[in-house]
Amino acid sequence: xxxxxxxxxxxxxxxxxxxDDGIVKALNGLDLKIEEGKTLGLVGETGAGKxxxxxxxxxxxxxxxxxxxxxxxxxxxxxxxxxxxxxxQALRGKAVSMIFQDxxxxxxxxxxxxxxxxxxxxxxxxxNHKGAIxxxxxxxxxxxIPGERGxxxxxxxSGGMKQRVVIAIALACxxxxxxxxxxxxxxDVTIQAQVLEMMKxxxxxxxxxxxxxxxxxxxxxxxxxxxxxxxxxxxVEHGSLDDVFNNTRHPYTEGLFRSLPNLDNRSEKLKxxxxxxxxxxxxxxxxxFYPRCDYAMEIxxxxxxKKVYRNDEHYVECHLYDENNVKVGGLIGK
Amino acid sequence: MWKFIAKRLVSMIPVLLGVTLxxxxxxxxxxxxxxxxxxxxxATPEQIxxxxxxxxxxxPVLVQYGRYISGLVRGDMGESYNSGLPCxxxxxxxxxNTLRLATxxxxxxxxxxxxxxxxxxxxQNTLFDGISMVIALIGISMPVFWLGLxxxxxxxxxxxxxxxxxxxxxxxxxxxxxxxxxxxMASIARITRSSMLEVIRQDYIRTAxxxxxSEKNVITKHALKNALIPTITVVGLQIGAMLGGSVMTESVxxxxxxxxxxxxxxxxxxxxxxxxxxxxxxxSFSIINLIVDILYGFVDxxxxxxxx
Numbered sequence: 065x066x067x068x069x070x071x072x073x074x075x076x077x078x079x080x081x082x083x084d085d086g087i088v089k090a091l092n093g094l095d096l097k098i099e100e101g102k103t104l105g106l107v108g109e110t111g112a113g114k115x116x117x118x119x120x121x122x123x124x125x126x127x128x129x130x131x132x133x134x135x136x137x138x139x140x141x142x143x144x145x146x147x148x149x150x151x152x153q154a155l156r157g158k159a160v161s162m163i164f165q166d167x168x169x170x171x172x173x174x175x176x177x178x179x180x181x182x183x184x185x186x187x188x189x190x191x192n193h194k195g196a197i198x199x200x201x202x203x204x205x206x207x208x209i210p211g212e213r214g215x216x217x218x219x220x221x222s223g224g225m226k227q228r229v230v231i232a233i234a235l236a237c238x239x240x241x242x243x244x245x246x247x248x249x250x251x252d253v254t255i256q257a258q259v260l261e262m263m264k265x266x267x268x269x270x271x272x273x274x275x276x277x278x279x280x281x282x283x284x285x286x287x288x289x290x291x292x293x294x295x296x297x298x299x300v301e302h303g304s305l306d307d308v309f310n311n312t313r314h315p316y317t318e319g320l321f322r323s324l325p326n327l328d329n330r331s332e333k334l335k336x337x338x339x340x341x342x343x344x345x346x347x348x349x350x351x352x353f354y355p356r357c358d359y360a361m362e363i364x365x366x367x368x369x370k371k372v373y374r375n376d377e378h379y380v381e382c383h384l385y386d387e388n389n390v391k392v393g394g395l396i397g398k
Numbered sequence: 399m400w401k402f403i404a405k406r407l408v409s410m411i412p413v414l415l416g417v418t419l420x421x422x423x424x425x426x427x428x429x430x431x432x433x434x435x436x437x438x439x440x441a442t443p444e445q446i447x448x449x450x451x452x453x454x455x456x457x458p459v460l461v462q463y464g465r466y467i468s469g470l471v472r473g474d475m476g477e478s479y480n481s482g483l484p485c486x487x488x489x490x491x492x493x494x495n496t497l498r499l500a501t502x503x504x505x506x507x508x509x510x511x512x513x514x515x516x517x518x519x520x521x522q523n524t525l526f527d528g529i530s531m532v533i534a535l536i537g538i539s540m541p542v543f544w545l546g547l548x549x550x551x552x553x554x555x556x557x558x559x560x561x562x563x564x565x566x567x568x569x570x571x572x573x574x575x576x577x578x579x580x581x582x583m584a585s586i587a588r589i590t591r592s593s594m595l596e597v598i599r600q601d602y603i604r605t606a607x608x609x610x611x612s613e614k615n616v617i618t619k620h621a622l623k624n625a626l627i628p629t630i631t632v633v634g635l636q637i638g639a640m641l642g643g644s645v646m647t648e649s650v651x652x653x654x655x656x657x658x659x660x661x662x663x664x665x666x667x668x669x670x671x672x673x674x675x676x677x678x679x680x681x682s683f684s685i686i687n688l689i690v691d692i693l694y695g696f697v698d699x700x701x702x703x704x705x706x
Contacts, residue, residue, distance in 0.1 A: 109446040124607055149613075157610035164608075169601035174623045174698055217699040233609065 069100045070138070071241045071273035072160075077135035079116055079125055086345035090116045092297040093135070096275075098241070098290075103274040105288035105305075107281065107320065111341050113297040114277045118162055121275070123152050137330040146219060158188040161234040166250050167216040167226035177229045178204065178214030181236055188237045203232040207262060215266045224255035231263065232304060260286060279292075281324060285309065290294045290377065295315045296342060297353030303336075303378030304385065311393060313380040316353050318396050345363040351383065359384055360394060399694070399702075406691065412683045415467070417680045418673065422463045425669045431455075435667045466673070475677070476670035480663070485674040487655055493678060496655030497643055502575045504637060507583035512629070514583075515590025519625075520617060522595060530587065538583025542643045545575040546650035556673030563652035574651040577602050578643055582636045589632040593625040601622070626697050638683045 074096040081088040091113045091230055093319040100103045108112050119125045123144055127169040137144050139160060144152065161184075164170045172180060181200035185191060191199065199209035209221075218226055218337045227247060234242055246380065248256040264287055267274055277289055284291055284305070293301040293316065301314040312318050319337035337354040342348055348355060354364035363383050372385045378392065433449040434441065450456055454465065469476060475485035477641035514534075518527045553573060554562035561570045597603065598621050606620045607613075641657070648658035656675050697703035 122608055125602065153612055155610070156608055162608045164601055164605060166601060170605045172602040172606065172620055172624070173700060175620075176699075183606075183611065187610050217703075218701045219703075233605070334474045367644070 069141075071098045071100050071140060073097050073136075073138040073141075074117070074121070075115070075138075077120060077137065078133045078371070079120055080131050080133050080384050081129045082131060083129050083271070088129075088344045089347055090130075090297055091120070091135075092299060092347070094294070095299055095302075096292055098273050098275060100240070100273055101271050102289040103276055103287055105291045106275060106277045106282035107279060107284055107291060108292055108294035109279060109341055111344065112294045114279075114294060115165070115238050115245050116297075117294070118275065118277055120161060121241070121243060122156055122162055123147075134280055149251055154188070157184045157233075158237045159239055160241040160243065161237070161239045162232045163227075163230050163245060163247045165246040167230050168250065171229050176217055177221070181229070181233050183212075184233055186237050187275075199236070200232075203236050204229070206235075206266070212258070212362045213280060220251050224251050224259065227251060227255075227259055231266070235266055235270065235272070237340070238271060239274045241275065243275045243277065243384075246279070248274075248280075248283065249278075263287070264293075266316075272336055281309075281320060293320070296347055297344070298352065298381065300353065300382070301378075301380045303374070307374065307378035308312060311374065311378070312396075313374065313378075313385060313390060314353075314382050315359050315396050316355050316386070319356075354394070399692075403688070403692065406688050410681075410688075413684060414677065414680055418467065418677060419463060421673055421676045422466065423459065425565045425672060426459050426462070427696060428667075431676035432479055439615060443663055466670075470621070470677070478634060478663075478668055478671050479664050480668045480671065485670045488659065488671065489674045489678055492654055492656045492659050495653065496641075496648070496657055497576060497655060499571065499574055499647070499655060500637065500640055500644060502571060502642065503582065504633070506575060507579035507586060508633060511583045511586035512590055514630075515587040515596055516617065516622065516625075519594035519598065520589070527591075531591070534584040535589045537580045538588070540581065542577060542581060543646045543650055546573070546647055549573045549577060550650070574653050575649070578640060578647045581643070582640055585632055586629060590625060590629050593628040594621060596622045597625045623697060627694065630690055630693050630697065634686055637686045638672040641679050642684060658674050672695050 074173070076096055077091050077094040078089075079091040079095075081090055094113065096106070096117065106117060106159075108114055108239075116125060116130075119131065121139065121144075123137075124334070126130060134143060139155065144155070147155070159363060171177065178197055178200040181195065181203050182196035185199050185361075186193060187194040189196070189199075197214070203216050204214050205211050209225055209228055211233075213221075218229070221229065229243065229248070231247070234244075248259050249264065260283060267270070267287075274287075276283065278284060281359045288305055290304050292299045293308065293314060295316050301308060301317045303311075308317060309321075312321060316337070319335075322335040323337060327333060337356055342352055342355065348365070350366045351357070351364045351369050354360040357364065361383060366382070367381045369381045371379045371381055372387065373379045374390045384396070431446065431450070433446045433453065435454065437445055437449060454462060457465075466476065473486065475489065477483065478485050478488065481488070516532050518530045521527050537583070550562040550573065553559045560572045562675060564570050600615070603620055606616050611620070644653075644655060645657035645661060647653065648655045649661050653660070656678055660672060660675035662668075663675065
């Protein structure tokens, strides 16, 4: 296991937002690893801490009110918390870049799109402005937009094309890690498929590692190698695509699958997970999922569950399991 | 773009007609008889009646107004009741003074206000932010004439640094320009701060940071241009307000511009001169508004694409 190279390694990361209404504990000891060239799907509900994780890797958690209270993040083996702001600026856009959720608001409305792409190239590569514009046009062509449209402004593009521009910006300097924060959520279904297909191709072309933040398990199945399920600011289940999809262990992961429509029986009703995410200013003492869990036991209320490994990769944080029964499963579902 | 400008220039005509009509009606309803003003205290009723007939003051107001407008389009603002000279001569002689004072005041206030507003936003909730916003609040709340009097008291009477009146050289412009510009600066600083605060929370600012853009460039290159859009509106409106402010400032500092000319003319019931001044003010205001609209196009491509 130790000979594997990781694009990013997050250990025990804790992030808080200190607001007037109380301390929001966004991340509570999050662990996450992405092997080089691989794609990890980070799956969870709104408010689970997905975007905060992405921003933390860039060290761009808005501060105030955001405070990183503990843990470590290693990018290509280097600890980013020991870097200066200036060193971080050299990494952002070059070693790691991020695609944001809403393409409508992610582009500067008063700059032409080629200027916005060229900016990142000029910052990180040894080219003059003219060369950067040239390369920006190439990037546009690569994401399927005619290069001559580079002189246009974001408002002249459709949502799907804006997202392509955002992707072009993110990939312009061939980053080793790409963080994609729900890159298709704001797009039409047909456009979603196109954008995903393009991202898959580009990922292979540049051998980019990717953190795919999403709540869409279909996208995960399509594009990811490993999956981390995040709940209440912690990864509650992690494993390969096969582990998590076919040997689901955590009741929350099971709940996510059960809230998907069944294509074989379209009239079947969805079974949403009951209740809502816990108030992040007041998280339960034990397992954060127990108030919504069908299998909750007395111990879940007070004791935080520890990782139980099913194999080298696959683990689950749930009191239902110990070393013996985690391999067998069958405790939940049906 | 040219079509847009032409369209806007044409649409200024009804605005100016409306303004002149309202002013003409108000002035004609005000008490006092221009004929009496011209002839003085000793005039006999016969003399007055004769002059009124001669000046057409017995005609219906709208007929008088029509006569005035037909003169105006030929570049004739009528004769001053006071000097007997054509009004446009005096007005055009004085207008550059007002323009000079306003330009200096606007320039100084914009140069000071923009960095102040931007810094206050970037350093939100710090001491710097607090102090600059208190100064801005004072600036907005303080009446122009009172600030002018305070400045004269401090810098002319006590310290003797600057003259309290007149228009000789740069030194005499300092106090009037500060008086006129202070309130203006305060408003621009406040709007710059608040629009900047809004802009730096936008997603595209986060995108810029994620690209590795330095914090300085995030502010100056990405945020400022977006924050300028509301600021330009306020600057434009404030220049209009400044023309009004020049009436008071010029009176306090005896500055020979058209603001002071207007006050003097009102006191002398010199109706053609007052009308001429008001028209100058409204034309300037309309042109400034047009310039503001054109500037929008340069700052915001979304607006420019509508200027077809």
